[in-house]
Amino acid sequence: MDLPLHVLIISSLIKIVVVVHLLLIGVMAMILAERKVSGWIQDRHGPNRVGPWGILQPIADGIKFLLKEDLIPDHVDKPIYLLAPAIILVPALVTCGVVPFGSSITISGYEIPLQIADINIGVLYILAITSLGVYGVVLGAWASNNKYSLLGGLRSSAQMISYELTLGLSLIGVLMLSSSLSLRDIAIQQGGYPWTWNFLIHFPAFLAFTTAAFAETNRLPFDLAEAEQELVGGYHTEYSSMKFAMYFMAEYMHMIVGSAVAVTLFLGGWQFFGLEKIGGPFWSGIISFGIFFTKTAFFLFVFIWVRWTLPRFRYDQLMNLGWKFLLPIALTTIVVTGTVWAFTQSKLLVAILNVVAAAIVVAIVATTLVMTREPEPVDDRGVLSFTEESSS
Amino acid sequence: MAEQILFIIFGILAVGSAICVIAFRNPIHSALALVLTFFSLAGLFISLGAYFVAAVQVIVYAGAIMVLFLFVIMLLNLGRLQTTRQINKAKVFAVIVGILLAAEAIYIGIKAYDGTAVSPAQGESQAVGAAITSEQLNRISEIESTYHLDRTEINSTYVPEVSEQKSTVETLTASEANLLIAKLQGEMGKPDRIGTILFTKFLLPFEVTSLVLLAALIGVIVLVKREDTDTAA
Numbered sequence: 001m002d003l004p005l006h007v008l009i010i011s012s013l014i015k016i017v018v019v020v021h022l023l024l025i026g027v028m029a030m031i032l033a034e035r036k037v038s039g040w041i042q043d044r045h046g047p048n049r050v051g052p053w054g055i056l057q058p059i060a061d062g063i064k065f066l067l068k069e070d071l072i073p074d075h076v077d078k079p080i081y082l083l084a085p086a087i088i089l090v091p092a093l094v095t096c097g098v099v100p101f102g103s104s105i106t107i108s109g110y111e112i113p114l115q116i117a118d119i120n121i122g123v124l125y126i127l128a129i130t131s132l133g134v135y136g137v138v139l140g141a142w143a144s145n146n147k148y149s150l151l152g153g154l155r156s157s158a159q160m161i162s163y164e165l166t167l168g169l170s171l172i173g174v175l176m177l178s179s180s181l182s183l184r185d186i187a188i189q190q191g192g193y194p195w196t197w198n199f200l201i202h203f204p205a206f207l208a209f210t211t212a213a214f215a216e217t218n219r220l221p222f223d224l225a226e227a228e229q230e231l232v233g234g235y236h237t238e239y240s241s242m243k244f245a246m247y248f249m250a251e252y253m254h255m256i257v258g259s260a261v262a263v264t265l266f267l268g269g270w271q272f273f274g275l276e277k278i279g280g281p282f283w284s285g286i287i288s289f290g291i292f293f294t295k296t297a298f299f300l301f302v303f304i305w306v307r308w309t310l311p312r313f314r315y316d317q318l319m320n321l322g323w324k325f326l327l328p329i330a331l332t333t334i335v336v337t338g339t340v341w342a343f344t345q346s347k348l349l350v351a352i353l354n355v356v357a358a359a360i361v362v363a364i365v366a367t368t369l370v371m372t373r374e375p376e377p378v379d380d381r382g383v384l385s386f387t388e389e390s391s392s
Numbered sequence: 393m394a395e396q397i398l399f400i401i402f403g404i405l406a407v408g409s410a411i412c413v414i415a416f417r418n419p420i421h422s423a424l425a426l427v428l429t430f431f432s433l434a435g436l437f438i439s440l441g442a443y444f445v446a447a448v449q450v451i452v453y454a455g456a457i458m459v460l461f462l463f464v465i466m467l468l469n470l471g472r473l474q475t476t477r478q479i480n481k482a483k484v485f486a487v488i489v490g491i492l493l494a495a496e497a498i499y500i501g502i503k504a505y506d507g508t509a510v511s512p513a514q515g516e517s518q519a520v521g522a523a524i525t526s527e528q529l530n531r532i533s534e535i536e537s538t539y540h541l542d543r544t545e546i547n548s549t550y551v552p553e554v555s556e557q558k559s560t561v562e563t564l565t566a567s568e569a570n571l572l573i574a575k576l577q578g579e580m581g582k583p584d585r586i587g588t589i590l591f592t593k594f595l596l597p598f599e600v601t602s603l604v605l606l607a608a609l610i611g612v613i614v615l616v617k618r619e620d621t622d623t624a625a
Contacts, residue, residue, distance in 0.1 A: 080420065120582050124447040131455025135427075138459070142420060142466050150466070161459065181583055 003110055011112045019096050019116060027252040028058035034304050041308045065245040073144075073238055080143035085239065085246035088136020091129045092253035098122045099260045100184045101292050102270050105285030114270075114289060115184060122183040123175060126261060127168050130216060134160045136250065137218070137235050144238035152234025155224050155315070162322040163215035163222075169330035170208040173337035173354070174198050174265055177347070183261075187269030192276070199266040201351045204358035205333040206266045208326045213258040214306065215322070217251055221310040224318060259299035260292075267295050324365050332357045398439040406432035419465045423458060430454045441578040444586050524562065528569040532561060532576070539580050539589055550575055 003011070032047070032055060039046025047054035072081065102114030119125060134157045141153020177198075178186045190197045199206040215222040231237070236247045263269060270276055270288035272295075277284055313321065336357045340350045409432060412425035430453040437446035536543065547560050554572045558564060564572060579585065590598050 077418075077420070080424070119443065121443045121447050124444070124451070124583070128447045128450040128455060131451055131459075134459055135462075138462055138466070139420075139424075142462075154463075154466070157459065157463065161456075164455075179584075 003112070007110050007112075011110070012116060015112075015114075015116050016097075019101070020093065023093065023096060023253055023256060024249075026256045027249050028062070030252045030255065030300060030304075031058045031061060033300070034307075037301065037304045038308045041305070062245070065242055068241040070241040070243070075145045076238060077143040077145060080139050081238075082243075084136050084140035084143055085243045085250075087139060088133070088250040089246055089253070091133045091136075092250050092257055095126055095129045095257045096260065098125050098183055099257070099264055100187055100269060101260065102285055102289035103276055106281035111281070113184070114285060118182055118184045121181050123171060123181045123186075123265075126183075127164075127171075130167065131164055133216060133254065134164075136247075140239065140247070141235035144235070146238050148231045149235050149237045152231045152237070155231075156218055156235060159215055159218075159222060159224065159318060159322070162319065163212040163326070166208050166322065166326040166330045167212040167216065169327070169334060170202075170205040170212065171265065172330075173202050173205050173333040173350075176334075176337055176341060177201065177350070183264050183269075187264045187271070190268040190271065192268065192271040192274050194268070196347075197266065197268040201347050202266070202333060202337070202354060203351065204329050204354050206262075208330045208333075209266070210262060211321075211326055213262060214303070215318075217254040217258060217303075219251065219255070219303065220307040221313050222318065223312060224315060255300060255303050256296070259296045259303065262299055263292065263295045267299075320369070324369065325362060328361050328365060329358050332361050395439050399436065402432045402435035402439065406436065420462065423461050423465060426461075427454050427458050430458070440581075441574070442581045444581055444583045524564050524566055524569040528566065528573065529561070531573055532569070535573070535576050535580065538593075539585060540592065541576075546572075546576070550579070 035057065036046045036054070047057040050056040050060045072078065097116045098119055100113070100115035100118070104111050104113045106112070137156045137160070138153050141149045141156075144150075174186065175181065178189050180186060180189075186198075194200075236244055239247060270292040272291045276288035276291055279287060333354055336353050337350055340346070340353050406429055409425045409428035413422050413429065416422045416425060430449060434446040434449040434454075437443075437449060532546070535541065536546070543561065550572060551558055551561060551564065553575065555564060555568045558568075561569070561572070
C-alpha cells in the first residue's frame with residue numbers, strides 16, 4: 001500500500017485496461033466454449049468451420065452483429081431504449097474492480113497487488129452493484145413498449161429481486177468468520193488447502209450463493225425472462241444488431257464476474273496447495289493469476305454444464321425454490337454459524353452443523369409443501385404469474 | 393484538492409438530476425433521474441470518506457426502493473397516463489418551504505465559511521510548519537468522543553502514520569494534523585467502527601428504528617392478508 005502516487009496511478013490504469021480486455025476476451029472465449037461444450041454434451045461437433053477447430057467463430061459472430069442493420073422501432077421510448085443496453089453492461093464491468101485476481105507481482109522493486117482496488121467494503125460494494133443489474137433489464141423491457149418485452153422484464157426483475165436476498169444473506173456466515181469485508185482478506189484467510197476453503201465450512205451457503213448467482217445471470221434453468229416459446233425474446237425482443245449483442249455480452253460478463261467472486265469468497269481465491277508461492281516475487285504473481293484463472297474457468301464450465309443439462313423452471317417452481325428453500329437455508333446458516341462460532345470457535349463444528357441444519361430445514365419445508373399441496377396443482381395463482389395467458 | 397473536484401462533480405450531478413426529477417413529465421424518466429441523484433449522493437459520501445454509508449445508500453435506495461418504484465409505475469402506467477403534471481395545489485406551500493430551506497442553507501453556509509471550520513481540503517493553504525491549531529485539537533477530541541477512541545490509541549497508531557518521529561497529537565504541525573483528521577475520518581467510515589458505535593453509543597436509536605421498520609413490515613402483511621380473506625369470502 002506504500003506505493004508512490006505515480007506508480008499507483010500507472011499500475012491502476014494498466015490493471016484496469018488489462019482486466020476489462022480480459023473480460024471482453026473472456027466473453028468471446030465463453031461464446032465459443034458454450035457452443036463447443038453444448039455440442040459435446042449433445043454428442044455433436046459444434047462450430048468447426050471458421051478457422052481451425054472453429055476457434056474464430058466468436059469473431060465471425062461479432063462481425064455479424066456489427067454489420068447487421070440497427071433497427072429502432074417507432075414505438076419505443078428512445079432515450080431509455082438506447083440507454084438500457086449500456087446500463088446492463090456497466091454493473092458487470094465495474095464489479096471486477098474489487099475482485100483480487102492474484103496475490104501480488106513485484107516489478108522493479110514495487111509490489112503491486114493484482115487487484116484494481118482493495119476497498120474495505122468490498123463485499124458490500126459487490127452487493128450494491130449486483131442490485132443494479134436489474135435496471136438494464138427492466139428499462140429495456142419497458143422502453144421497448146412491447147407486451148412480450150414487458151412481461152419478460154417483470155418476470156426477470158421479480159426473479160432477480162427474490163434471489164438477490166439469498167445472494168446477500170448467504171454471505172453473512174462467511175463474513176462472520178472472516179470478520180472483514182475486503183475480498184483480499186477473505187481470500188487469504190482461507191489458506192491454500194481445499195479442505196480449509198469456505199465452500200466446505202459454509203457448504204449450504206455456497207450452494208445457495210451459487211444458485212442465486214445462476215438466477216442473477218438470467219440463464220437456464222432460470223431464463224424465464226426470455227423464454228422463447230412464451231415470450232419471443234423477452235426483454236430484448238425489440239433489440240437488434242449491436243444492442244442485442246450488448247445484452248448478450250452482459251449475460252456472459254455477469255457469469256464471468258460471478259464466477260470470479262464465488263472463487264474468491266468460497267474457493268480460496270488464487271491459492272492452491274502452496275503452488276502460488278513457487279518462483280520469485282514476479283513469477284509467483286503470474287502463477288497465482290493462473291490458479292485463479294483456472295478455478296474461474298472451472299466454475300464457468302459448471303455454468304455451461306448446468307445450462308445444457310437442466311430444463312427451465314416453471315414460474316411457481318422458481319419462486320418456491322427462491323423463497324421457500326434458498327432463503328430459509330441462507331437464514332439458517334446465519335443462525336447456526338453465529339451460534340456455533342460464539343460458543344465453540346470450531347470451524348469443523350460450524351461446517352458439520354451447517355449441513356445438518358440445512359438438511360433439516362429442507363426436510364421440513366419439503367414435507368410442508370407436500371402436505372399442503374392441493375390435489376390438482378399447476379394452475380399457479382401467483383400475483384405475477386403470466387404463464388397461463390402466454391402459454392395459451 | 394481531489395475531494396473538492398469530486399465534490400463539485402457530484403454536487404452538480406446531484407442538483408441537476410434532482411431538478412430533472414421534478415422537470416421531467418414522464419414518471420419513469422423522473423424515477424431514473426432520482427436514481428442518478430442517489431448515486432451522486434453516494435459519490436458525495438465517498439468523497440467524505442464514508443464508504444459504508446455510500447454502499448448502503450446504493451443498496452437501499454438505488455437497488456431496492458427505486459426498483460420497486462419503477463415496478464409500480466410500470467404496472468400502473470400501461471398504455472395510459474404517459475405524462476403527468478408536476479405541479480399540484482400544494483405549490484404555494486412548496487414555494488414557501490423551499491425559500492425557507494434555501495435561506496437556511498445559505499445562512500449556515502456563510503456562517504461556516506467565515507468561521508473556523510477546518511476541513512482537510514482547506515488546510516492545504518495554511519503555512520507550512522505552523523503548529524496545530526486549537527480548532528484542529530477540538531475536531532480530534534470530537535472524533536474521539538463520537539467513536540469511543542482514546543488519545544493514547546491515536547498517539548500510538550495514527551500519529552506515527554502521519555509523521556514518523558512524532559508520538560503525540562500536540563506536537564504535530566497544522567498540515568500534519570489535517571492529514572491525521574482525514575485519516576481518522578476515513579478510519580471511522582469503516583463498517584466495523586460503524587457497527588461498534590451503532591451497538592454501543594447509538595443502541596437506543598438503532599433499536600427504535602428497527603421497531604419502526606418492524607411495524608411497517610407487520611403493516612404490509614396485515615394489509616395483504618386482509619385483502620386475501622376478503623376475496624376468498
